[in-house]
Amino acid sequence: MDFISPDSWGSAIYLWIVPVVLGDAIFPPVPSEMVVITGGALAADGHANFWLILFLAAFASWLGDMAVYLLFKRRISHVLDRWSWGRKTHLAIHEAIAKAGRSSTYGAIIGARFIPAGRLATSAASGIANVSIRGFSLCAGLGAILWAVWQVGLGYFAGSATKLPFWASSLIGVAVGLLIGVVVGLIATRRRGSASPVDEPFDGDLPQPE
Structure with a gap:
C-alpha cells in the first residue's frame, strides 16, 4: 500500500x-479521530x-459505546482481569472515570465523547449506574452521529479549504479537533469540580488469574 497515494487510502479507509x-x-489512545478525519479529507x-464514511464512523461509535455500557451494566468487567492486558485496560477505565467524574445524565452521554477519555468514562459509569438501556442507546446514537459529523466535517472542511494533499488536511483537522477537545475538557473539568466516586470501587490491585 502506498501511504501517500489517495487512491490506496480511498479503498482502505472503509476497512479501518x-x-x-x-x-x-x-x-x-487508539487514533480513531485521525482515521475518521482522514476519511473526511x-x-x-x-x-x-x-456519506459512507459518516455512517461507518457513527455506527462504530455507537456500537463501541454499547459494548462498554453492557460490559459494566452486566458486571462482567471482571472478565478483563483474566489477562495482563485486560487488567491494564480495566485500570485505565477506572482512571478515566475518576478523571472525568461520574455522570449518568443523558446530556453527558451525548456530549462527553467530545473531551479526552469522556466517551469511555461516561459509557462505563452509565452501565455501573444502571441507566436504562433504551435511554443510553438513544443518547449514544445521537452522540455518535454528532461526533461523526464533527470529525468527518473537520477533515472535509480542511481538505476543501486548503486544497492540500489529503494527509496534510488530515493533520490540520486532527490538530484543530485536539485543540478544541482539550479546551472543552479543561472547561468541563473545572465546572465539574472533584470527581465523584463510582459504585464499582477499584484500588488498582486487580486479582491475578489462576
Missing part, C-alpha cells in the same frame, strides 16, 4: 474505520464517499 473506532471505545478530494 469500524475496528479503530470500536477499539477507541475501550482504549482511548479523502472525501473532499473525491477519493471516498462522504
